[in-house]
Amino acid sequence: MSSHRILLVNGPNLNLLGTREPGIYGTGTLADAERLVEETAGAHGFEVRAVQSNHEGVLLDAIHAAREDCAGIVINPGGLTHTSVVLRDALSGVGLPVAEVHISDVYAREDFRHHSYVRDVADVHVIGEGIPGYGVAVERLIRVIAGHADG
Numbered sequence: 001m002s003s004h005r006i007l008l009v010n011g012p013n014l015n016l017l018g019t020r021e022p023g024i025y026g027t028g029t030l031a032d033a034e035r036l037v038e039e040t041a042g043a044h045g046f047e048v049r050a051v052q053s054n055h056e057g058v059l060l061d062a063i064h065a066a067r068e069d070c071a072g073i074v075i076n077p078g079g080l081t082h083t084s085v086v087l088r089d090a091l092s093g094v095g096l097p098v099a100e101v102h103i104s105d106v107y108a109r110e111d112f113r114h115h116s117y118v119r120d121v122a123d124v125h126v127i128g129e130g131i132p133g134y135g136v137a138v139e140r141l142i143r144v145i146a147g148h149a150d151g
Contacts, residue, residue, distance in 0.1 A: 004045050006138065007066040008037050009059055010052040011078030024104050028131035036131060037074060040138040056080060056087065063090040071145045072097040074137050081116045088117040097148060099124035099141040101133050
């Protein structure tokens, strides 16, 4: 795909960043994460389309649409990470490179958070680096996209 656009997907409850459990998630907001992704991607000539929803179907529709005009996906699925086979299938089905990002270290939290349905379909994993992890995910994803373009 020749598109220079990245889809940024944030799942349920991530609209509450900044006020939701700041001891776990910090005080950065969703707007901060989106701005960091836009700045990081923009430095490499990529545009960003961002979507956040508390409704799984909205996220699935955005992922499906990305197949038409995006080169890759950065996703923080929130709690859907641990529960959603259909989200995993959508990411797998569109065939785009995927970066999975989590603000907190999900592997240092409750046992149920240790399993990710997204993990095996993601090319990049950035776990527990807070909001700055979004920028790291974009950098790594762009390297994966460049590798796909070469091959």
